[in-house]
Amino acid sequence: MFSLQNKTALVTGGASGIGLAISTAFAQAGASVHILELNTDQAQKVADELNAAGGRVQAHAVDVSKQADVRAVIDQIAAEGPIHILVNNAGIAHVGNAETTTEADLDRLYNVNVKGVYNCLHVTIPHLKANGGGVILNMASVAATVGIPDRFAYSMTKGAVLTMTLSVAKDYLKHNIRCNCISPARVHTPFVDGFLAKNYPGQEAEMFAKLAATQPIGRMAKPAEIGALALYLCSDEASFITGTDYPIDGGFLRLNN
Template sequence: MFSLKGKVVIVTGGASGIGLAISQTFAKQGAFVHILELNEDLAQQVAADIIKNGGLAQAHVVNVADQAQVRKVVDAIATLGPINILVNNAGIAHIGKAHTTSEEDMDKIYQVNIKGVYNCLNVTLPHMIGAGGGVILNMASIAATVGLVDRFAYSAAKGAVYSMTLSVARDYLDQNIRCNSISPARVHTPFVDGFLKKNYPGKEAEMFEKLSKTQPIGRMAKPDEIGALALYLCSDEAGFVTGCDYLIDGGFEKLNT
């Protein structure tokens, strides 16, 4: 079950955190994973590791906020065969309320987290239509549907991703294209460790424990757990699933009291 053998996959931000877990999981299941990343060295290393472990992968240096760059790479990938799966994972975080978020920061969040997703959809969808179908998975967040403290710009962007997911799912039913999203709560990635080191020097362990306990299950998610859910949603076994957002939040949204 959940085989992706012969599938061609694009994972944006696919060399770190959740994206890395998705790239590795999909490769283990037989997919040819194309990693789109800003960090060339990191992307090349991840692709090399996947190949070393018997998988198929290729790294591409792309800024998803630049449609011309996205188009050049995606069109090149499409010349090799149908693009079966697109995972829109690339994104950046921001901390701040509406009145403390600068225009520059708001624009930056928009360029990457909203326009970046749009760019990949805009460029990839015609290839999927021409190939007779495909699967799209967008990385949303609990921030899309829950009021989180100091996450104004990030929440707005993830709300847009959630809405785009529904729109694409509805618009491309007749083209045999499924589109879903995943909404994680806190996931233990290198970003979390960096955030704690920067903002709570000397209190990293204490704050890590505090943040972990905000999930009723008592811990943060592991990237591999997000990768496993992504695998299901992009597999043929999920062929009847479209237009859905999947919470993977340790009970954060429904069980917090």
């Protein structure tokens, strides 16, 4: 089950954190994986490691906020064969409320988290249509659904990802394109470790425990758990699923009472 043999998948931000877990799961399931990544050295390192383990992975230098860059790379991939899966995972975070978020902060978050998703959708969907269909998976967040303290700009962008998902799912039903999104709660990624080291030096363990405890299940998610859900939603076993947001949150949305 959940085979991606003979499938070609694009994974933005696929060289670290959740994106790395998705790239790994897809490669292990037999997909030809194209990592679209701003950090090209890290992307190539990941590609080399996955290929050494028997995968078929290529790394591409892409700034998703620049449509011309996105088009050049995706059109080149499409010229080599059909694209079947797009995972819009690339994103950046920000801490701040409506007063402390600067215009530059807002623009930076928008350009990557919203415009970047749009750019990849805009360029990839015509290829999926030409190939008779495909799957799109967007990375949203629990912040798209509930209020999270000091996440004004981030929540704005993830709310946009959620509603873009619904719009694309509705518009492309007739083209056999499924579109869903995943909404993780806190996931233990290198970003979390870096954030704690920067903002709570000497208190990392204490603050990590506090953040983990906000999930009723008592811990943060592992990136591989998000990767497993992504694999299912992009597989043929999920062929009846479209226009749906999948919280993977340790009970965060429903059990925090």
